Amino acid sequence: MAAIEISEKAAAHIRALAAEKGSAAGGLRLGVKGGGCSGLSYFIDWVDGPARLDQVFERDGARVFVDPKSAVFLQGTIVDWQKTLMQSGFVFRNPNVKSACGCGESFTV
Secondary structure: OOEEEEOOOHHHHHHHHHHHHHOOOEEEEEEEEEEOOOOOOEEEEEEOOOOOOOEEEEEOOEEEEEEHHOOOHHHEEEEEEEEEOOOOOEEEEEOOOEEEOOOOOOOEE
């Protein structure tokens, strides 16, 4: 299975979140759930550590946790951080996406 890659910018923001929350063992939970205008949507949350079956991806101390069901849809995804004039936040460059809606949060594979 192809790993999930964390960009340098995303890693810096994940480490900053860990420091802000006082949770050195914590990380970003990234998952996929049914819903949205294209059928599937991403969700992210901060958690203090991985669940028992999670896959753990790490870069320079920044950790991303993915449950086994979501991992199927996220193979090869790059977790990045993007800042534009309109917004800033995590973005997911997922090679499995066949189509996505205009909001960028909903997709089909």
